[in-house]
Amino acid sequence: MRTANATTAIRLRRLSALPVVVLIIILAVALGLSSPYALSAQNLINILNQQASLILVTIGQVMVILTAGLDLSVGSVVSMTTAIVSHDVPFAVPLAIAAALAVGLVNAIGILRLGVHPILMTLSTMTAVQGIALFVRPIPGGQVPDWMTDYASAVVLGLPLPVVCTAVLVLIAAAIISRSRFGLHLMAIGASQESALLGGVNTGRVVLVAYLLSSLFACLGGLNLAARLASGDPLVGASFAIDSIAATALGGTQLSGGLGGVTGPVTGVLFLALLGNGLNLLNISTYYQMIIKGALLIVAVSAHRRSQPGL
Amino acid sequence: MRTANATTAIRLRRLSALPVVVLIIILAVALGLSSPYALSAQNLINILNQQASLILVTIGQVMVILTAGLDLSVGSVVSMTTAIVSHDVPFAVPLAIAAALAVGLVNAIGILRLGVHPILMTLSTMTAVQGIALFVRPIPGGQVPDWMTDYASAVVLGLPLPVVCTAVLVLIAAAIISRSRFGLHLMAIGASQESALLGGVNTGRVVLVAYLLSSLFACLGGLNLAARLASGDPLVGASFAIDSIAATALGGTQLSGGLGGVTGPVTGVLFLALLGNGLNLLNISTYYQMIIKGALLIVAVSAHRRSQPGL
Amino acid sequence: MLLEAQDITKSFGSVHALSGVSLRLRSGSVHAVLGENGAGKSTLMKIISGVFSPTSGTLTVEGEQVDWRRAEQARAAGVSTIFQEFILLPNLSVAENLFLGREPRTAVGLIDRARMRQESHRILEGVGLDLDPDVLTGSLRVAEQQMVEIAKGVMRDARIFVFDEPTAALGDRESQKLFELIRKLQAEGKGILYISHRLPELFELCDEVTVLKDGQFAGHFMMKDTNPEELVTTMVGRSLDQLYPPRRPAESAGAPALELRNIVVEGLRGPVNFTVGKNEIVGLAGLEGQGQIEITRAIYEGHTLVSGEILFEGRNLGHSGPSGGIGAGIGLIPEDRKAEGLFLSLSVRRNISAGLLPGRGLASPAATARREIAEQVRRLRIRLRNVGQTIRELSGGNQQKALLARWLVRGAKMLICEEPTRGVDIGAKSEIYALLRELADSGVPVLVTSRELPELIGLCDRIVVVREGSTVAEFRWEQATEEKIMAAAIDGGRA
Amino acid sequence: QEVPELNPALSPVQGSPMVDRPASTKDKFVLGFSNISVVNTWRVQMVEELKHEASLHPEIADLIVADAGGDVNKQVADIESLITRGVDALLVAPGSEVALNGALDKAHDAGIPVIIFSSNATPKNYTVKLLADDAQFGRDGAKYLAEAMGGKGNILSIRGISGNSIDNDRWRGVEEVLADYPDIKVLDQGFGDWAYDKGKQVCESLLIAHPDVQGIWSSGGAMTQACAEVAEENGLPLVPMTGEANNGFLRIWKEKDLQSVAPISPTWFGQQGVVAALRVLKGAPIAKDNLVNPAPITKDQIDQYYRPDLSDAYWVGSTLPDEKLREMYGK
Numbered sequence A, B: 001m002r003t004a005n006a007t008t009a010i011r012l013r014r015l016s017a018l019p020v021v022v023l024i025i026i027l028a029v030a031l032g033l034s035s036p037y038a039l040s041a042q043n044l045i046n047i048l049n050q051q052a053s054l055i056l057v058t059i060g061q062v063m064v065i066l067t068a069g070l071d072l073s074v075g076s077v078v079s080m081t082t083a084i085v086s087h088d089v090p091f092a093v094p095l096a097i098a099a100a101l102a103v104g105l106v107n108a109i110g111i112l113r114l115g116v117h118p119i120l121m122t123l124s125t126m127t128a129v130q131g132i133a134l135f136v137r138p139i140p141g142g143q144v145p146d147w148m149t150d151y152a153s154a155v156v157l158g159l160p161l162p163v164v165c166t167a168v169l170v171l172i173a174a175a176i177i178s179r180s181r182f183g184l185h186l187m188a189i190g191a192s193q194e195s196a197l198l199g200g201v202n203t204g205r206v207v208l209v210a211y212l213l214s215s216l217f218a219c220l221g222g223l224n225l226a227a228r229l230a231s232g233d234p235l236v237g238a239s240f241a242i243d244s245i246a247a248t249a250l251g252g253t254q255l256s257g258g259l260g261g262v263t264g265p266v267t268g269v270l271f272l273a274l275l276g277n278g279l280n281l282l283n284i285s286t287y288y289q290m291i292i293k294g295a296l297l298i299v300a301v302s303a304h305r306r307s308q309p310g311l
Numbered sequence C: 001m002l003l004e005a006q007d008i009t010k011s012f013g014s015v016h017a018l019s020g021v022s023l024r025l026r027s028g029s030v031h032a033v034l035g036e037n038g039a040g041k042s043t044l045m046k047i048i049s050g051v052f053s054p055t056s057g058t059l060t061v062e063g064e065q066v067d068w069r070r071a072e073q074a075r076a077a078g079v080s081t082i083f084q085e086f087i088l089l090p091n092l093s094v095a096e097n098l099f100l101g102r103e104p105r106t107a108v109g110l111i112d113r114a115r116m117r118q119e120s121h122r123i124l125e126g127v128g129l130d131l132d133p134d135v136l137t138g139s140l141r142v143a144e145q146q147m148v149e150i151a152k153g154v155m156r157d158a159r160i161f162v163f164d165e166p167t168a169a170l171g172d173r174e175s176q177k178l179f180e181l182i183r184k185l186q187a188e189g190k191g192i193l194y195i196s197h198r199l200p201e202l203f204e205l206c207d208e209v210t211v212l213k214d215g216q217f218a219g220h221f222m223m224k225d226t227n228p229e230e231l232v233t234t235m236v237g238r239s240l241d242q243l244y245p246p247r248r249p250a251e252s253a254g255a256p257a258l259e260l261r262n263i264v265v266e267g268l269r270g271p272v273n274f275t276v277g278k279n280e281i282v283g284l285a286g287l288e289g290q291g292q293i294e295i296t297r298a299i300y301e302g303h304t305l306v307s308g309e310i311l312f313e314g315r316n317l318g319h320s321g322p323s324g325g326i327g328a329g330i331g332l333i334p335e336d337r338k339a340e341g342l343f344l345s346l347s348v349r350r351n352i353s354a355g356l357l358p359g360r361g362l363a364s365p366a367a368t369a370r371r372e373i374a375e376q377v378r379r380l381r382i383r384l385r386n387v388g389q390t391i392r393e394l395s396g397g398n399q400q401k402a403l404l405a406r407w408l409v410r411g412a413k414m415l416i417c418e419e420p421t422r423g424v425d426i427g428a429k430s431e432i433y434a435l436l437r438e439l440a441d442s443g444v445p446v447l448v449t450s451r452e453l454p455e456l457i458g459l460c461d462r463i464v465v466v467r468e469g470s471t472v473a474e475f476r477w478e479q480a481t482e483e484k485i486m487a488a489a490i491d492g493g494r495a
Numbered sequence D: 001q002e003v004p005e006l007n008p009a010l011s012p013v014q015g016s017p018m019v020d021r022p023a024s025t026k027d028k029f030v031l032g033f034s035n036i037s038v039v040n041t042w043r044v045q046m047v048e049e050l051k052h053e054a055s056l057h058p059e060i061a062d063l064i065v066a067d068a069g070g071d072v073n074k075q076v077a078d079i080e081s082l083i084t085r086g087v088d089a090l091l092v093a094p095g096s097e098v099a100l101n102g103a104l105d106k107a108h109d110a111g112i113p114v115i116i117f118s119s120n121a122t123p124k125n126y127t128v129k130l131l132a133d134d135a136q137f138g139r140d141g142a143k144y145l146a147e148a149m150g151g152k153g154n155i156l157s158i159r160g161i162s163g164n165s166i167d168n169d170r171w172r173g174v175e176e177v178l179a180d181y182p183d184i185k186v187l188d189q190g191f192g193d194w195a196y197d198k199g200k201q202v203c204e205s206l207l208i209a210h211p212d213v214q215g216i217w218s219s220g221g222a223m224t225q226a227c228a229e230v231a232e233e234n235g236l237p238l239v240p241m242t243g244e245a246n247n248g249f250l251r252i253w254k255e256k257d258l259q260s261v262a263p264i265s266p267t268w269f270g271q272q273g274v275v276a277a278l279r280v281l282k283g284a285p286i287a288k289d290n291l292v293n294p295a296p297i298t299k300d301q302i303d304q305y306y307r308p309d310l311s312d313a314y315w316v317g318s319t320l321p322d323e324k325l326r327e328m329y330g331k
């Protein structure tokens, strides 16, 4: 029975999250020692609350990356969402969701039907949607429905409601990716679209759903952000694409597709957040922060090699 | 027995630049009709002069993309270069070049030795180098050596010297990529790293050189920009990574590697420039410009389909 | 009639893969489909499996006409296909691969891993594989993967089973296991379509055969009423007087060009000792994965060497990388043509001139060698539209010839061919054999590994048997028989 | 210890109440400063002036600067962590009028004095606001142009970042003034993002498209410089064009002898922010809402402000000491 020495697929996926988990612990300890505030409950809750939006966006990004794709348009979708819902029109929220799904649909069509490379396709929609966001709301401002601001400020069992909701969504997404057919098919496609197709996966549908979900989660991130900022901002999403990709890879999900999960990337988000927050508390200037962040990214990531067995 | 169907690789490589060339002509005509100034010699020379830096950066980007890699750090390198050479220290320029090469070296090491995915590796250096640029020159300003400003304003046979130099470099790069051993090695690696390795290509060295050249050309772009602005600016390169990638793909070089050249991408740069300039002349607001640009990107790119799906 | 395909035509753009091909499959029969590379076999199979839909023509299953658009539909209707190209996903577990697309699910709709694991055990044992279903598929040996692939196909309760070149990647024992399975299906009254370029196994296994040529129906025979010569003539259009070229007497083997002295290869027991004469073709025989590839790579790349020395033309090969072997004048045609040899997205010309890539001076202009390439393409009779065509579009046989051309253009002084004719049709085979012999006669020695013993016996001057990474026996072709070689391969010839 | 004085150019909005807040019982303070970004030299110098002022006062034990890198979401985060960190006063250069309100209210509720300056935010409660009237910048320039052009002719406008509130307010000021000059026509406008290079591209496009203009309104000095150069390169006349009070522009103004005016948006906002914080903490009188509008620099005043020894990036009228300025801007 060949099992002892051989890697099992499940273990490999589980392990993928390990390095960043270790890193975050090291980081936490280091911060805890250097600044009394870093690990205060309040500060940690703040961080979670601040990162809720990015976490949501990252969930969608992971699904696309598992198929060996990439979604650069998420940031613009976040911005567009805040821009739309900050207008006092009926059905603003459903409208925002519909718009987001339309973006996902365009991405999928371009990639599946026209055969455009994911990077380029989503780069194009990123630009176009950014334009739309600026068109809908050239200036930051506006007003979001009260229920949204209430949602943002609500507290359940000592935790901000947005944090709780995000946590729930993370758990659901984790289950979907690691236990559902859809999740398995994402990874199958990530390894080889043709093989997956011949192997009985409806690749077209799965990729479509992945990009739709990516846009949808970006939209949720935008809604959460709009609620938090009680306003819209056509440029607020600018950093989300890069950040979600960095977090995903940091979390051990291969950018070349086929291997990964949700927990890793979410930890990745928190790692970057904790890092930034800590460096702030330590009052380290922005330049040094960037240098340190870049260096740490390299360190963190070189922990998982691209060349996993079988990939 | 069978008549020609699939376009041949040769024609493919020649054709790869075709769609964008066609588009550029259509665009030029449209602009010429709508605004008499669009095609005035002066305006075209201005455009060439404005785009010289991006063209240089794109040349390097192409080499990396041919190996199925990607270099997101070029923008930061451009910024860092302007930041360094705008300081009045001895050997500022050699220093800038050395710094740039160091970045390329780090990228290559991360990708080759540590097996980090190119996107992620260059994302990390992008962040770190941006930090360095801000550290070297927090504020735009400073002064570049006189010979640089002289260079920027010099004119040969009615053309700005920078334009002439860039043109020469483009020709050299084109020759290298389509004629030299190195160029073929790039494509071989892009087409199949395994086959290239077993075929006796020193893939390590070639990829190293590719990233070094990418950083070097980014540095040249930075020098050209610093000369043009007669000063340094730590954020001036921000858009270069995205723009050079878009232009490369627009020019028919496959983001999945192995296929392409330099002329296409250069035309891609000019297409985007002519577009932006034209829309400015037509006084179309930024939002619409972005929407149009995004849409056109999709159209232009879906003209060349990707050979195999996935990243 | 279980399955009936009537004047099927399939065009890809202006490429006519199939024109008016008909095929009738009876239940309880193993029906061979024979033809040259590119004759249209896989295309026909892909139409029967719902991957492609025919440009024209009809498909009827048990009397009712079907019109499939997607592979799932064919599967649902009871067609189970083992495709030619590997479709296992290396990053999934064996169980996940076995059940991909039809995963058992729990009440809440998540994958029922427990059940998947149990059933996988059963299925794997069914094909004689003793594997943990959770193991990562990518970590299996090629033959194991192929067996998993076969298991995946066989496990389905289907009426029609399609095997497209299943044995191309199998060793003898696995092949026998496969034939067992197929006979079992046959006994259950299923219909089996079977593609292979190995004639002997067709006569062993099948009871009727449909032959295609250039996408057209070329003939249908009952196996018992026909013979290899007739089949070959039908599929190639000319008769192959003999498959293997004549050999020279032992004494004309020439001075040893390559000498392996007590070499031990990383991870294998060793030692390996043998020589290849300047005018010889030497074969490496042995069971699956006994170190044949490690040895050829040690000669070509060098760096896996633990001890011992490799002399080429009297000089010690002290290299540590392919460029070393190439520099010394050795060419390699790798086992996995598509992954390790070809640049599928590049033109035939680029693929051939790739042989000229290694060498000093990155900046130096690359040789184009247009004339030499054109000449070799003619000499090897590579079937293509023009040398600018992407090599992906060539059939395996022609891709293989292109790899040969690569080394001829470079003027290699010795050639190593791993599985030189895998997936290559019999016509192309005989051409390749003749070519290798021609090379040997002209003083370019050839070292060959193959899973097909008859091929080694037919082609080589000498056959070296390896077991657990050490040379255990050596036979001149005159004395070589499958029995002797197998005996040596299994018990090290101690008997 | 003496209490620092407010800058005379800073005046209470009429009707603004005075801050009434008990003086802090502490004798050492930790100040927190949440800055939206340092994307341009103006903001950098503004922050430097803030830091410098803080360094002058021994009673300020620590100054924590959090830079949001232009991201309002991060600025909310920064403010929250400054609250957690327990600062004695919170200085904010907001990146959005509304986005920070929740966080700022939290700070105020936590008993932390909130000083909003340089750009506006609208929380329910705050302690002090120091704002400039950006429309004034537009008015000053437009008034000058109108007079210089004799009340008629065509103008081009080179604006900042499209959608940016400062740019919009400045433009609003321009429109207010031009409303009184029916014979002045705005032929065309472009957005130069306040940057030299983008500005140069836009000016090149606009001037080539409309060579026949009598005036140019510019939202920033770097763009004005670019326009002047474009005009020269293309052999067009140097028509009146508005500038901005930074060294680079003053140099060009002097060298090219432009007809221009330079509205001031003071970088000593930062410095005044610290002053205001100290006054609040020490219970010294200060109005809740304050406005700055310094008179623009006119051609005859160039030499009072221009600093040949400093680089173009320097924003004139700084409170920074010479050695600091030379360190930042020295050539």
Ligand SMILES: Nc1ncnc2c1ncn2[C@@H]1O[C@H](COP(=O)(O)OP(=O)(O)OP(=O)(O)O)[C@@H](O)[C@H]1O
Pocket (backbone or CB within 6 Å): B002, C012, C015, C016, C017, C018, C035, C036, C037, C038, C039, C040, C041, C042, C043, C044, C084, C395, C396, C397, C423, C425
């Ligand atoms: N996807 C495709 N696109 C275009 N043409 C194709 C495609 N697949 C097959 N063809 C054409 O159909 C012909 C027959 O291909 P097919 O795969 O059926 O050959 P085959 O008989 O299976 O060859 P082999 O014995 O090497 O497997 C090919 O020569 C090719 O020209």
Ligand SMILES: Nc1ncnc2c1ncn2[C@@H]1O[C@H](COP(=O)(O)OP(=O)(O)OP(=O)(O)O)[C@@H](O)[C@H]1O
Pocket (backbone or CB within 6 Å): B006, C037, C038, C039, C042, C084, C085, C337, C392, C393, C394, C395, C396, C397, C422, C423, C424
């Ligand atoms: N994309 C394609 N375009 C044109 N022809 C194709 C394409 N893909 C496959 N073919 C044709 O299909 C036939 C079979 O293709 P395939 O890749 O199976 O080659 P093969 O001979 O089967 O190689 P092998 O036996 O090693 O798998 C070839 O003759 C090839 O010409």
Ligand SMILES: [Mg+2]
Pocket (backbone or CB within 6 Å): C041, C042, C043, C084, C164
């Ligand atoms: Mg086939």
Ligand SMILES: [Mg+2]
Pocket (backbone or CB within 6 Å): C037, C084, C165, C396, C423, C424
């Ligand atoms: Mg074949």
